[in-house]
Amino acid sequence: MSGSPRQVRRNPVPSLLKSLMTEHLDPGYAGAANDRDQGHSKPTRVAAGVWIALGALLIGLVFGIAYAQATAGAPDASQERSEMLSKVRAAEERGRSLATNRDELTSRADEQRASALAGDAQGAEVLGQLRLLEAGAATEPVHGPGLVVTLTDLAARPDLSDSSQRVPGSPKAGVLDRDLQSVVNALWASGAEAVAVGDVRVGPAVTIRQAGGAMLVDNQPVPSPYRVSAIGPPGKLQTGFVVSDAFLRMSAVRDLYGVGFSIAETDDLSLPAAAGREIRFAQETGAP
Incomplete structure (x- = not known):
């Protein structure tokens, strides 16, 4: 090779x-x-x-x-x-x-x-009419038997980070202004003659609303527990209230969220007079 x-x-x-x-x-x-x-x-x-x-x-x-x-x-x-x-x-x-x-x-x-009107019959009649109007306007203190409905906020808010304490669709567990409004309206419808929330008498043009975390009744703060007092026949008031939508609503709120809700009859309630308001316009209604 x-x-x-x-x-x-x-x-x-x-x-x-x-x-x-x-x-x-x-x-x-x-x-x-x-x-x-x-x-x-x-x-x-x-x-x-x-x-x-x-x-x-x-x-x-x-x-x-x-x-x-x-x-x-x-x-x-x-x-x-x-x-x-x-x-x-x-x-x-x-x-x-x-x-x-x-x-x-x-x-x-x-x-x-x-003293000026009680001297004759005509003055006494006018005085009686005035007292009836004042009673309707809640401008005088009253006392008598009745019913007390107590609503209480939770002592501690639920822990929203715990899924077991989280209630779907409920951003806030507590007494709301519409709860108090429904209770007051139900007591009126049940035959209450006078109603007060806490120490504030509920009369014409009195509002119940929330401002922040405070409950205001006639623009006066009322703390929890909210004591709604109604003067009237206790049996009639309780019978009418327990079949109302407000009772069913607050019973559901109590069972779902743990909000305090109780009813008690009492023999003697003392309600203060409502604050008087200046009347700028009035119109007579009904037959003359």
């Missing part, structure tokens, strides 16, 4: 190994030396420390100014808050004083009216 000898291909030398064998100095050192020769050298540690110290000083100055402004405004805010609280307390005290004066004047006016 004839022919040229076959060349054996050797493994090429990697460029990295070749550069390590031929170049003993890293190219970065040469570049750094070139930068120093051209004046492009990096700042020294001293210069970098100076810049860091200057930046920290500026940041500290900004925070110091903000703190000084906050502390300087705090006494003013506290003083304004104290002044506002003082004004609120003074207004409340003035309101209580005016209410007491109004009650005294009302009592004196009633006494003078009774």
Whole structure:
């Protein structure tokens, strides 16, 4: 067999190994030396420390100014808050004083009216009509037997993070203003002669509504438990109330959410008079 000898291909030398064998100095050192020769050298540690110290000083100055402004405004805010609280307390005290004066004047006016009208038959008849109208307008205190319906909010709200305590479709478990409204209307429909929620008498144009977390009756806050008192024949009131939609509603609320709901008969209830309102317009209804 004839022919040229076959060349054996050797493994090429990697460029990295070749550069390590031929170049003993890293190219970065040469570049750094070139930068120093051209004046492009990096700042020294001293210069970098100076810049860091200057930046920290500026940041500290900004925070110091903000703190000084906050502390300087705090006494003013506290003083304004104290002044506002003082004004609120003074207004409340003035309101209580005016209410007491109004009650005294009302009592004196009633006494003078009774003494002036009770002298003859015509005056006595007018006085009787006035008393009937005042009873209908709830402007005089009353007492007698009746029924007390008590609604109580939960002592603690349910833990909504616990699925076992979460009630679908119920964002809030507690007594609502429409619950009190339904109870009051059901008592009226059952034959109540006078109704009060807490210490507030329910008369014409009296509203029951919620504002935030407070229950307002005639714009006066009433805390839980909400005691709805109704004067009238206890047996008739209870019989009419237990078959009303309000009773069924509150029974379901009690069973589903644990809201307090109870009914009790009493032999003597004392209800205060409702606040009088200025009448700007009146129209006679019915046959003359």
